[in-house]
Amino acid sequence: MSILSGKKILLGISGGIAAYKTAILVRGFVKAGAEVKVVLTPAAKDFVTPLTLSTLSKNPVHSTFFDKESENEMWNNHVDLALWADLMLVAPATANTLSKMANGTSDNLLLACYLSAKCKTYFAPAMDLDMYQHTSTKKSIKTLQDYGNILIPATSGELASGLIGEGRMAEPEDIISFIEKDILATLPLKNKTVLITAGPTYEAIDPVRFIGNRSTGKMGYAIANRAASLGARVILVSGPSNEKVAYTNIEIRKVESADEMYQEVHKYFNEADIVIATAAVADYKPATIATKKIKKKDASLQIELLPTKDILASIGAIKKSQFLVGFALETNNELENAKSKLKRKNLDMIILNSLQDKGAGFATATNKITIIDKKEQVLEFKLKSKIEVAKDIFDSILHKI
Ligand code: CTP
Numbered sequence: 001m002s003i004l005s006g007k008k009i010l011l012g013i014s015g016g017i018a019a020y021k022t023a024i025l026v027r028g029f030v031k032a033g034a035e036v037k038v039v040l041t042p043a044a045k046d047f048v049t050p051l052t053l054s055t056l057s058k059n060p061v062h063s064t065f066f067d068k069e070s071e072n073e074m075w076n077n078h079v080d081l082a083l084w085a086d087l088m089l090v091a092p093a094t095a096n097t098l099s100k101m102a103n104g105t106s107d108n109l110l111l112a113c114y115l116s117a118k119c120k121t122y123f124a125p126a127m128d129l130d131m132y133q134h135t136s137t138k139k140s141i142k143t144l145q146d147y148g149n150i151l152i153p154a155t156s157g158e159l160a161s162g163l164i165g166e167g168r169m170a171e172p173e174d175i176i177s178f179i180e181k182d183i184l185a186t187l188p189l190k191n192k193t194v195l196i197t198a199g200p201t202y203e204a205i206d207p208v209r210f211i212g213n214r215s216t217g218k219m220g221y222a223i224a225n226r227a228a229s230l231g232a233r234v235i236l237v238s239g240p241s242n243e244k245v246a247y248t249n250i251e252i253r254k255v256e257s258a259d260e261m262y263q264e265v266h267k268y269f270n271e272a273d274i275v276i277a278t279a280a281v282a283d284y285k286p287a288t289i290a291t292k293k294i295k296k297k298d299a300s301l302q303i304e305l306l307p308t309k310d311i312l313a314s315i316g317a318i319k320k321s322q323f324l325v326g327f328a329l330e331t332n333n334e335l336e337n338a339k340s341k342l343k344r345k346n347l348d349m350i351i352l353n354s355l356q357d358k359g360a361g362f363a364t365a366t367n368k369i370t371i372i373d374k375k376e377q378v379l380e381f382k383l384k385s386k387i388e389v390a391k392d393i394f395d396s397i398l399h400k401i
Helices: 015-032 043-044 052-058 079-085 095-103 109-116 131-134 135-146 172-185 218-229 258-273 311-320 334-344 386-400
Strands: 009-011 037-042 087-093 120-125 155-158 164-168 193-198 233-238 250-256 276-277 282-285 305-307 325-332 351-354 370-373 378-380
Touching: 009 015, 009 079, 009 109, 009 250, 015 037, 015 087, 015 172, 037 043, 037 052, 037 079, 037 109, 052 276, 079 109, 087 095, 087 109, 087 172, 087 305, 095 109, 095 135, 095 218, 095 325, 120 233, 120 250, 131 305, 193 218, 218 233, 218 250, 218 276, 233 258, 258 311, 276 311, 311 325, 325 334, 325 386, 334 351, 334 370, 351 386, 370 386
Parallel strands: 009 037, 009 087, 087 120, 193 233, 193 276, 233 250, 276 325, 325 351
Antiparallel strands: 155 164, 282 305, 351 370, 370 378
16 A cells, blocks of 8 residues: 555646646546545646546546536635645646745635645646746745745656756656655654564464464554554564555565464564564464374363463563563453563563453454553553554554654
8 A cells, every 4th residue: 555545635736738647646646545636726727627637536626716607606715625635736836836836825726725735745846948947936946945845856858848858747656656755754663664463373283273262463454554654664474364454565474373473573573673462372382283184083182282482572582672562461450460471571562451341352343452661651542443553552652762
């Protein structure tokens, strides 16, 4: 999934020939999972039709403060539009629009939106080469950058005038990847690696049977998605689970048994900055795995179980600068048990969920957690969706690292 997924993008189109490319731009944003609303300057409508843009964006498109021709004439509230947006992009930004933006002119809907917006604004200039080189254009661009807006530079090539030089609007796919990279570079977990264990483990008895547990991996996968959305490289060591990840910056390492999970975690531990162990690892495994299916007999069957290695404790024992987070699923003496696990496994934080709380634990879409840190500070949360819980967990981690 693109980092633009779920983002609300306000696209302002001004009147240059490059406006014809904005249909592809809107399509690209929508494909990336963003929600797009479009405002045009009146001149932009000569180059690209509102119908094309509203169809592609699946949202009404506006170019005036009210729609004169509409039977249900309505004021197009520029403030609402601007405040709705997570980011604004002005593309193409003509010399005229750049100059007006730089000077605070507000004589069309696009400019009023720009002035009202509190979000990050990108602008992609497009004009003939002499206009692009003109001192006043350069001054407008510099002023806009000084105001905190982000320039997506024009490129060189053949221009609509037939001249060859700088002034072409960046290609739609390049604009999209420019914005994606820019967002990624500002995310709090950029350049960090987060190692996560998730799901149950299966401990084989024979080729067809195993000892397992009811964990589905939901919490671990939600945590992996959250880490990825914050810009981290994520390594997700997952036991058997039907959950799916939503981001391309998540590398999944599928395992079955506690021993395999142990191996994989140790393989990546040195690369990790943060480790979050959500897996419900089996505490015992059969002493031997029968090579052939065990046949039914009338007599009772004994299976000898040996303890598995405690993965989290093993990395707690060797940790250097890694921030270690464990989970504790408890049924009684919850707080005490969780605190003692935190100490025993040398953790920086432990997430307690109690099976006494309705809606917490395995296979539910919700969870109710209590976060305990190294100083034994306790933070209790309400019952929430596992996606919301993952956000709370990272909010706490980001305060500590
Ligand atoms: N854990 C682990 N390896 C194990 C067992 C547990 O990495 N073999 C991790 C879990 O992923 C979790 C934490 O340790 O983050 C606590 O797991 P939990 O099952 O609650 O505790 P246990 O240490 O197994 O103790 P008990 O089952 O007695 O409560």
